[in-house]
Amino acid sequence: MGAHKKGSNNGSYLYDPLLLEGLDWSSARNLMSPNITSTDPGEEWLCVRPLQITDHNKGFLTLLAQLTTVGNVSQHDFERQYWLMQRSGAYYVTVIEDTRSQTIIGAATLVTELKFIHNASIRGRLEDVVVNNTYRGKQLGKLIVLTVTLLAKKLGCYKMSLDCKDNLIPFYKSIGYKIEAGNSNSMIIRYETAPS
Numbered sequence: 138m139g140a141h142k143k144g145s146n147n148g149s150y151l152y153d154p155l156l157l158e159g160l161d162w163s164s165a166r167n168l169m170s171p172n173i174t175s176t177d178p179g180e181e182w183l184c185v186r187p188l189q190i191t192d193h194n195k196g197f198l199t200l201l202a203q204l205t206t207v208g209n210v211s212q213h214d215f216e217r218q219y220w221l222m223q224r225s226g227a228y229y230v231t232v233i234e235d236t237r238s239q240t241i242i243g244a245a246t247l248v249t250e251l252k253f254i255h256n257a258s259i260r261g262r263l264e265d266v267v268v269n270n271t272y273r274g275k276q277l278g279k280l281i282v283l284t285v286t287l288l289a290k291k292l293g294c295y296k297m298s299l300d301c302k303d304n305l306i307p308f309y310k311s312i313g314y315k316i317e318a319g320n321s322n323s324m325i326i327r328y329e330t331a332p333s
């Protein structure tokens with residue numbers, strides 16, 4: 138399946154950046170005004186691309202700290218996780234860089250999960266969505282979520298799902314996500330030994 142093929146990148150990206158070039162933005166045409174896309178994000182200093190190993194030095198973890206607890210993640214820890222993700226082929230961590238300051242200002246992850254069901258298909262999960270608070274309200278949240286959502290479709294996922302706080306339901310509804318009656322509960326067990 139496409140999602141788990143080794144990309145043609147030389148190791149400098151988490152996944153093949155060419156995957157972001159052929160996304161079909163036609164279904165998102167009415168969801169944003171003006172119409173921005175991953176290849177045309179509206180400003181020449183904005184770049185939507187796969188995570189790179191050098192993003193540790195571009196504030197990627199500082200950005201994630203605006204989403205949740207990151208903890209003490211050294212460069213070594215970051216790089217180990219990066220290579221494990223790249224080797225698995227299932228992680229599509231996607232970022233927005235402000236190239237003027239070489240800072241990561243937005244991120245979202247598509248995690249793909251191989252299935253036996255649905256004709257041995259793939260499903261997608263949306264994870265770790267965040268936009269730097271000084272850049273919010275400019276459609277970059279919609280842009281990064283739609284980018285990985287369209288990528289999931291392109292990779293052949295039969296569905297994409299997410300967990301979010303109640304106050305974000307309108308945000309996700311505005312870009313096409315739905316609460317399915319009787320089928321939208323999220324349940325959890327938290328393990329005390331692991332950070333929350």
Ligand SMILES: CC(=O)SCCNC(=O)CCNC(=O)[C@H](O)C(C)(C)COP(=O)(O)OP(=O)(O)OC[C@H]1O[C@@H](n2cnc3c(N)ncnc32)[C@H](O)[C@@H]1OP(=O)(O)O
Nearest residue numbers: 264265266267268273274275276277278279299301304308
């Ligand atoms: C699956 C997950 O990862 S859920 C976790 C989501 N991430 C977070 O909660 C981290 C902190 N929050 C953020 O980083 C940002 O607020 C985001 C990513 C949720 C939204 O980023 P933004 O760049 O501000 O989004 P964008 O400008 O595209 O906003 C789109 C719309 O959603 C609305 N919206 C954005 N954030 C919120 C919010 N927290 N609550 C309610 N509505 C919101 C905006 O008002 C806007 O509406 P409009 O188009 O009618 O004006």
